[in-house]
Amino acid sequence: MTSPIWQATAQAQPNIALVKYWGKRDDTLNLPAAGSLSITLDALHTRTTLRFDETLAADDVLFNGQHDDLQTRKISAFLDLFRTHAGIATRASVETANDFPTGAGLASSASGFAALALAAGRALQLQLPPHALSVLARRGSGSAARSVFGGFVEMTAGTRDDGEDAFASPLLNAAAWPLTVVVAITSRAVKDTSSRVGMDDSRRTSPFYRAWVATANADLDAAREAVHGRDFARLAEVSEASCLAMHAVMLATRPGLIYWNAATVECIHALRALRAGGTGVFFTIDAGPQVKAVCLPEHAEAVAMALRTIPGVAETMVSGLGEGARIIESDA
Numbered sequence: 273m274t275s276p277i278w279q280a281t282a283q284a285q286p287n288i289a290l291v292k293y294w295g296k297r298d299d300t301l302n303l304p305a306a307g308s309l310s311i312t313l314d315a316l317h318t319r320t321t322l323r324f325d326e327t328l329a330a331d332d333v334l335f336n337g338q339h340d341d342l343q344t345r346k347i348s349a350f351l352d353l354f355r356t357h358a359g360i361a362t363r364a365s366v367e368t369a370n371d372f373p374t375g376a377g378l379a380s381s382a383s384g385f386a387a388l389a390l391a392a393g394r395a396l397q398l399q400l401p402p403h404a405l406s407v408l409a410r411r412g413s414g415s416a417a418r419s420v421f422g423g424f425v426e427m428t429a430g431t432r433d434d435g436e437d438a439f440a441s442p443l444l445n446a447a448a449w450p451l452t453v454v455v456a457i458t459s460r461a462v463k464d465t466s467s468r469v470g471m472d473d474s475r476r477t478s479p480f481y482r483a484w485v486a487t488a489n490a491d492l493d494a495a496r497e498a499v500h501g502r503d504f505a506r507l508a509e510v511s512e513a514s515c516l517a518m519h520a521v522m523l524a525t526r527p528g529l530i531y532w533n534a535a536t537v538e539c540i541h542a543l544r545a546l547r548a549g550g551t552g553v554f555f556t557i558d559a560g561p562q563v564k565a566v567c568l569p570e571h572a573e574a575v576a577m578a579l580r581t582i583p584g585v586a587e588t589m590v591s592g593l594g595e596g597a598r599i600i601e602s603d604a
């Protein structure tokens with residue numbers, strides 16, 4: 273008799289936070305200290321095929337075409353959550369790949385764990401409602417909870433110790449306010465300090481950390497209202513403020529977390545000058561040196577051209593807003 277194989281392929285896209293997440297209230301359950309608000313992209317993808325196979329003695333993970341011990345451990349621990357949920361011990365083979373730089377401040381863990389959570393839930397036929405999928409994706413990476421959904425998304429910090437109320441929800445779909453994001457790649461190097469380690473260091477040592485967490489709700493309220501009102505100027509103001517406050521917390525961490533390079537700073541100045549001249553654009557920057565320019569679609573080409581002239585900008589990628597994680601293929 274052949275052993276059963278449960279298989280699913282899922283795709284998810286990274287998201288970019290406009291109101292940032294930087295710090296946890298619980299490391300084990302990956303519970304954020306404050307809420308966040310993001311946009312899901314459509315041009316960058318993670319695709320993940322998962323097969324639970326009773327003939328396997330161990331999980332077998334192919335990450336961007338390679339066997340990688342660290343990624344295998346992370347993915348295996350994540351799949352344990354689903355095995356526990358389903359009451360099985362079956363091992364899995366996983367093939368996951370990103371069509372964009374991994375670990376370089378482009379939210380590859382967000383799309384990666386969102387795709388894996390969706391594939392695992394489908395392969396095991398767990399019938400998870402979206403918020404439960406978001407809770408599980410969060411266990412892999414806090415930002416992955418947001419990539420479950422498309423368009424504009426809000427992540428709620430929740431108050432429960434078990435984390436069941438810490439999940440993301442859709443705010444506005446992508447077509448309702450189709451902004452364009454131009455990503456300026458200023459380095460392809462993998463960052464020195466992961467977000468996970470960096471945000472824990474900030475919580476423990478940055479004198480600005482408490483103030484950062486205390487101001488998050490006001491930023492969330494302003495950003496949510498700006499999204500509902502399609503108020504680009506207001507969204508620009510709060511997004512840049514949240515980004516710069518997060519980087520202030522990072523800089524004041526001991527030792528200081530400096531994710532920017534010279535080109536990052538040049539991009540900031542160039543984008544501010546463009547906005548002062550009437551271009552609909554604002555910047556945001558995550559735990560890496562890339563600059564994400566969020567634009568009104570009619571201004572995206574001018575923004576991309578301006579960013580490409582800046583020394584140190586190796587490449588620009590242009591993306592619209594996209595859908596949430598989805599199943600591409602499944603036999604379950």
Ligand code: 2P0
Pocket residue numbers: 287288289291292293294302308381382412413414415416467468557558559
């Ligand atoms: C964000 N970042 O809101 C912020 C801004 C980076 C800077 O979410 O430890 O990879 O897995 O929960 O989700 C990156 O952090 O961290 C991130 P974990 P994650 O997009």
